[in-house]
Amino acid sequence: MADDEAFLRQESEISAMVTGLPDTLSARDLEVLRKTTECYGILKDLALYAEELNSESFLPPINEIRDAFDHLMRMYSVLFGLRDGDSEYIKENLDAVFRHVYRASFDYLDYIRIYQKDYMHRRLEGISQQTIVNLFPEYYREILPEIESCLEDIPLYKASKDIGKPDMETVERYHAKVLKMRDYCAQINKMAPALIEAESKLRGEAEQRERKESGIRRAETWKYLLFTIIGAIVGGIIGHLF
Amino acid sequence: MRGVSEEIWDQELPPIRVNKDTIKKQAARYRMGSVRLALGRIKTREEFEEDKREIIKKQFPKNPLQ
Numbered sequence: 176m177a178d179d180e181a182f183l184r185q186e187s188e189i190s191a192m193v194t195g196l197p198d199t200l201s202a203r204d205l206e207v208l209r210k211t212t213e214c215y216g217i218l219k220d221l222a223l224y225a226e227e228l229n230s231e232s233f234l235p236p237i238n239e240i241r242d243a244f245d246h247l248m249r250m251y252s253v254l255f256g257l258r259d260g261d262s263e264y265i266k267e268n269l270d271a272v273f274r275h276v277y278r279a280s281f282d283y284l285d286y287i288r289i290y291q292k293d294y295m296h297r298r299l300e301g302i303s304q305q306t307i308v309n310l311f312p313e314y315y316r317e318i319l320p321e322i323e324s325c326l327e328d329i330p331l332y333k334a335s336k337d338i339g340k341p342d343m344e345t346v347e348r349y350h351a352k353v354l355k356m357r358d359y360c361a362q363i364n365k366m367a368p369a370l371i372e373a374e375s376k377l378r379g380e381a382e383q384r385e386r387k388e389s390g391i392r393r394a395e396t397w398k399y400l401l402f403t404i405i406g407a408i409v410g411g412i413i414g415h416l417f
Numbered sequence: 418m419r420g421v422s423e424e425i426w427d428q429e430l431p432p433i434r435v436n437k438d439t440i441k442k443q444a445a446r447y448r449m450g451s452v453r454l455a456l457g458r459i460k461t462r463e464e465f466e467e468d469k470r471e472i473i474k475k476q477f478p479k480n481p482l483q
Contacts, residue, residue, distance in 0.1 A: 289465075
């Protein structure tokens, strides 16, 4: 449709209201629209990362985005004179657009946080504490405290999501956290081959030590058994002689 | 007003519902758009909440020096 310039020329009977959006919308409405656009930028970044993280589409934020688009179109339907509506109707719908985009962002934040934890857990599964301490000290120094703090924030996210007065600062803060965790995921991924190799070496050494100790224990047992038998025989002979 | 009645504008859209089995079964015949959707690679809220409960329970290796 966008390639067909003739189509655009045919539809020239647009409402006088849309000749200049800044003049059409109130300063407050423009601010809501600006915040929504800002929030959508973050939401899009989160959506792309969420799909990359888990190779699947998360349905709840898609529903929210669809609803946001619906409210945006309701606003434009008035601006383009396709239906009746006043400034209050425009304001209500613009607020609804922001709320849906905001909620979708929190849905993605919650989703990403959980699967980031799962990703890190899977990468570190089977790696002993000793190997991590030896090869990857940043894990205990920086990464684990950060992961735990992020996980504790989940209930906070949910509470924030439901508040009546949403704010962009919260979204920006949590978005920054997600990016930080993304870096940690990359660090863990980079370290994983070295950790697995060191862990298998450590286990090999432990098994070898165990085999050696078990051999020594077996030899000791035979030695005591032999001494006991010899002692019993010698005791028997001495007893028989005297 | 062109095309649709005024009431249509204010009607709420029903939430998207999916039946993964049907999607996968019909994918070859009717697939349009997202490959992930066609393959049934969709996470619903219920499935996510279930995963979330399991993942939260998982423990990371703790610092042995603490």
